[in-house]
Amino acid sequence: MYIQLIENRRSVRSFKNTPITENHLATINQFLDELNQSVGPFGHSAEFTMIPVSNHINAEGEKIGTYGVIRNPAAYIVGMTKNTKVHLIDFGYTFEIFMLNLLDLGVGSCWLGGTFDRKMLSAKFEKNNSFIIPAITPIGYHDERPSIIEKTMRRFANSDHKLAFETLFFNQNFDNPLKKEAAGIYEIPLEMIRIGPSASNKQPWRMVVTADGFIHFFIKHTPNYNGRLKFDMQLLDIGIGMAHFKSAVDEIGIKGEWRIYEGLQIPINDPNIEYIMSWQTL
Numbered sequence: 001m002y003i004q005l006i007e008n009r010r011s012v013r014s015f016k017n018t019p020i021t022e023n024h025l026a027t028i029n030q031f032l033d034e035l036n037q038s039v040g041p042f043g044h045s046a047e048f049t050m051i052p053v054s055n056h057i058n059a060e061g062e063k064i065g066t067y068g069v070i071r072n073p074a075a076y077i078v079g080m081t082k083n084t085k086v087h088l089i090d091f092g093y094t095f096e097i098f099m100l101n102l103l104d105l106g107v108g109s110c111w112l113g114g115t116f117d118r119k120m121l122s123a124k125f126e127k128n129n130s131f132i133i134p135a136i137t138p139i140g141y142h143d144e145r146p147s148i149i150e151k152t153m154r155r156f157a158n159s160d161h162k163l164a165f166e167t168l169f170f171n172q173n174f175d176n177p178l179k180k181e182a183a184g185i186y187e188i189p190l191e192m193i194r195i196g197p198s199a200s201n202k203q204p205w206r207m208v209v210t211a212d213g214f215i216h217f218f219i220k221h222t223p224n225y226n227g228r229l230k231f232d233m234q235l236l237d238i239g240i241g242m243a244h245f246k247s248a249v250d251e252i253g254i255k256g257e258w259r260i261y262e263g264l265q266i267p268i269n270d271p272n273i274e275y276i277m278s279w280q281t282l
Contacts, residue, residue, distance in 0.1 A: 002247035005100045006192045012108030015072040015140030020107065027105055028139070032077070035098045040090025041242055041258040041277055046081035048095070049125065050139075062124075065117035066138070070110070073138030077109075080125050083132045083231050089276065091134055092239020096196075097247070099137060108142040111135055111240075113199055113233050132231055163203050168194055170208045173266055174273075178209055186215065189248035196244045198237040199225075205241040206273060208266055213256075213281035216264060217242065221272045238276055245279070255282040 020028065032050055039045050052075045057063050064076055077098075081091045099109045113135040121133050166177035169190050183190055186209060193205050202225065206218040219238050226233055242258075249256060261278040268275075 001104065001251065002100055002244075003188065003192060003251055005103050006195065006244050006247070009100065009103055009197070010108075011110040011197060012140075012142045013070050013110050013138075014143040014145065015070075015074065015108060015138065016143045017072045018074075018141060020074045020140065024105055024107060028102065028107065031098055031101050031105075035094055038094045038097070040093035040239060041246075042086035042090050044081070044087050044090040046079050046087070046091045046094060048077055048079045048098075051076045051078060062120050064121065064136075066112065067115055067117075069115045070112070070138045072140065072143065074140035076136050076138055078121055078125060078133060078136045080131050080133050082130050085232070085235055088134060088231060088235035089239040089242070092236035093243045093246075094239075095135065095137075095236075096240040096243040100243075100247070102139060106141070107139055109137040109139050111137060111197055111199075111236075113236065114227075114229065134231060134233070134236055161201070162194055165191070165194060168203065168205055168207065170206070172210055173208060174206075174268065174270075183209065185252070185254055186249075188252060189245045189254070190215075192244040192248040193241040196237075196240050198240065199233045202234065202237070204234045204237050214261065215245075215279040215281075216261060216266060217276045217278065218268075219274050219276055220270065221274065223272060242277070249279075256280055257282060 032048060035048050051058050053064060053073060079091060079095055081087045102109050116136055118133060125133060165180045169178040170176055171178040171182065180187055190207065198204060202222050204220045204222065206220050208216045219234060221234060256279050259278055259280055264275060
């Protein structure tokens with residue numbers, strides 16, 4: 001199921017001006033309960049809340065500003081977590097699974113990390129300085145007629161262009177690009193990472209597949225990318241990629257587990273590349 005959902009997923013910024021049905025709303029609340037109890041590969045959960053809106057305004061009359069990027073959302077899902085590397089990765093992981101479940105229901109969503117006004121939401125939800133709102137998503141039924149802003153956003157982010165398989169994935173070390181036909185049972189799980197969403201479509205995932213059954217996950221940081229944000233947004237992308245990978249291996253039936261590989265002996269010549277975690281085939 002998830003492989004097809006990942007292949008079909010699309011960031012939805014324009015929604016029909018209709019409320020979510022009661023049946024769908026009940027299912028979304030169930031998904032939300034599951035989301036709040038779920039953990040990512042590092043074992044951390046996050047806190048998520050749904051805020052129904054009309055014209056971006058909630059029941060208290062407060063407006064959730066998105067700088068004109070989002071049109072006619074029925075509600076927003078707001079997520080909050082601690083500002084650490086592992087919490088942010090787990091946030092990206094669990095939130096992406098939730099969004100894929102929404103897609104299966106016929107409800108659209110879109111990662112918003114830098115294009116919403118944090119001021120009101122931060123004052124309302126952040127508990128203390130160690131908790132942040134890394135991202136939110138609008139939800140609703142997709143309006144198939146994209147707005148001019150949506151077309152511009154996709155073109156600006158170059159959303160429909162993805163880096164080649166051999167640019168992201170490597171065989172044994174970073175000197176040997178991995179050809180898709182040489183990926184074996186991991187061709188589809190790796191492809192699900194490649195086609196996933198990422199902030200500004202930077203695609204920071206880098207993986208090294210080794211002969212001993214390990215896939216080592218790395219991030220390639222974009223220098224100075226985060227600007228005024230107080231957290232590393234690209235860590236969310238790693239969580240998203242890991243969620244796509246794990247969903248695909250589960251569906252295919254590949255047995256394995258996440259683990260930290262101590263003493264990893266893969267030379268890294270790029271100062272922007274950082275090791276995250278490994279998948280061990282069992």
